[in-house]
Amino acid sequence: MSPRIGTAAPSLPRDSVKVEYPEQHRLVLGLFCCYVLAWYLQFSYRWPIFQSVRFEFSLAAILSAVAIFRIVSGVHRGSAPGYLRGWVTALFGAIILALVASKDPATSWPIFIDRVVEFSFMALFISVFVVTPRGLRWFLAAFILACLRLGYEGLVGFMTGSLVWENQGILRLHGPTPLYAHPNSFSGNALGTLPFAICLFPHVGRWAKALLLMQGLFSMNIIVRTGSRTGYVALAALAVFLVYRSKNRFRAALITLAVAVACFVVLPDEYRARAYSILTFEEKEGKSAETRIQILEDAWAVFVENPLGVGVGAFPAVRAARFGRFQDTHNLYLEVATNLGIQGLVAFLGFVTAMLLALARVGARLDRQLGRLDVIRGGTTEFSDHLQDVRFLRATCSAVSLFLGLRLVLGLFGMDLYEIYWW
Numbered sequence: 001m002s003p004r005i006g007t008a009a010p011s012l013p014r015d016s017v018k019v020e021y022p023e024q025h026r027l028v029l030g031l032f033c034c035y036v037l038a039w040y041l042q043f044s045y046r047w048p049i050f051q052s053v054r055f056e057f058s059l060a061a062i063l064s065a066v067a068i069f070r071i072v073s074g075v076h077r078g079s080a081p082g083y084l085r086g087w088v089t090a091l092f093g094a095i096i097l098a099l100v101a102s103k104d105p106a107t108s109w110p111i112f113i114d115r116v117v118e119f120s121f122m123a124l125f126i127s128v129f130v131v132t133p134r135g136l137r138w139f140l141a142a143f144i145l146a147c148l149r150l151g152y153e154g155l156v157g158f159m160t161g162s163l164v165w166e167n168q169g170i171l172r173l174h175g176p177t178p179l180y181a182h183p184n185s186f187s188g189n190a191l192g193t194l195p196f197a198i199c200l201f202p203h204v205g206r207w208a209k210a211l212l213l214m215q216g217l218f219s220m221n222i223i224v225r226t227g228s229r230t231g232y233v234a235l236a237a238l239a240v241f242l243v244y245r246s247k248n249r250f251r252a253a254l255i256t257l258a259v260a261v262a263c264f265v266v267l268p269d270e271y272r273a274r275a276y277s278i279l280t281f282e283e284k285e286g287k288s289a290e291t292r293i294q295i296l297e298d299a300w301a302v303f304v305e306n307p308l309g310v311g312v313g314a315f316p317a318v319r320a321a322r323f324g325r326f327q328d329t330h331n332l333y334l335e336v337a338t339n340l341g342i343q344g345l346v347a348f349l350g351f352v353t354a355m356l357l358a359l360a361r362v363g364a365r366l367d368r369q370l371g372r373l374d375v376i377r378g379g380t381t382e383f384s385d386h387l388q389d390v391r392f393l394r395a396t397c398s399a400v401s402l403f404l405g406l407r408l409v410l411g412l413f414g415m416d417l418y419e420i421y422w423w
Contacts, residue, residue, distance in 0.1 A: 037146050041177070197219070241405065
């Protein structure tokens with residue numbers, strides 16, 4: 001999706017620099033943005049009329065037909081590097097193998113159809129329909145608007161108490177839709193928006209800045225009030241990374257520390273105790289830490305006994321039969337290992353590494369383009385629109401890399417292989 005800029009030297013005429021993007025159909029892009037809003041906000045759950053006309057399914061069917069036509073007709077040619085396509089193929093192959101050989105087919109097939117297949121179409125739509133900087137802006141705007149709505153509902157739900165009830169000994173904020181009903185899922189979604197709010201903020205207009213700032217505040221409310229210790233750890237990891245990337249690390253570290261201390265002081269006792277339990281493993285109610293350790297031990301035992309995997313989503317059933325305990329892995333990497341086997345774990349780690357490598361290479365190319373544009377422009381206002389596009393692409397590249405890093409940290413404490421994040 002990055003632009004192709006000619007190899008013009010400063011001595012060449014300025015009009016020798018050409019920017020080429022694929023054709024972007026606004027109607028199709030608009031339909032896709034509607035699908036993004038409908039999917040994240042779960043229109044069919046909120047308004048029965050959308051369910052009665054099967055709005056999301058119908059829209060997805062239309063978009064699928066258009067996407068397949070564009071690929072078959074040669075209008076769309078994928079630009080993903082070969083090594084990334086190879087790892088994606090390997091991961092899908094591991095999932096299909098685990099589906100066929102599952103020890104719990106009654107669970108595996110619904111997960112495969114309702115999650116893997118459905119989410120794969122979301123990935124297909126992004127790759128086929130978002131092909132210009134303008135298209136990327138519209139897609140990200142739809143995503144942020146959906147998250148803004150969720151964040152607003154989270155704030156209202158906290159203030160009115162309609163989304164707050166006791167869980168593990170404290171009052172925790174829950175999500176407004178089934179997709180993010182669990183506090184950990186709601187916290188994970190809010191965390192996922194922060195990299196985009198932070199990285200895109202300098203490269204958007206005044207109104208967009210206000211919306212991104214609002215989303216950041218909504219996200220912080222969700223992360224704190226859900227009482228998700230996984231979210232707290234990931235937020236701390238994000239802060240450490242931002243300090244590391246800062247030009248003045250000492251000042252950034254002092255500011256971060258001061259904000260953290262201030263937040264810790266003003267938080268209610270129950271949330272402070274929740275955060276403190278990360279270090280002490282002492283909980284007000286229940287034995288979540290001990291339970292998780294037991295789950296990890298059981299997951300490792302199941303993996304050792306079934307190195308080729310037990311099947312898509314089949315770990316809980318296998319654990320119940322083997323140990324008489326029912327919870328899932330609560331760890332992304334053990335989820336992959338137990339479900340997909342050693343071959344699936346290798347494919348998944350290769351897939352993540354390939355994505356990070358592709359983002360790093362695209363970022364380096366965009367940096368080189370920015371340097372060449374500065375030379376070509378020579379302090380003038382020429383190519384200003386294109387310069388903004390390249391900066392926006394570079395910021396998005398950084399945001400996606402940071403998003404992936406957060407998911408990897410969250411994966412230490414939660415299982416989300418079959419969630420939308422990896423698609």
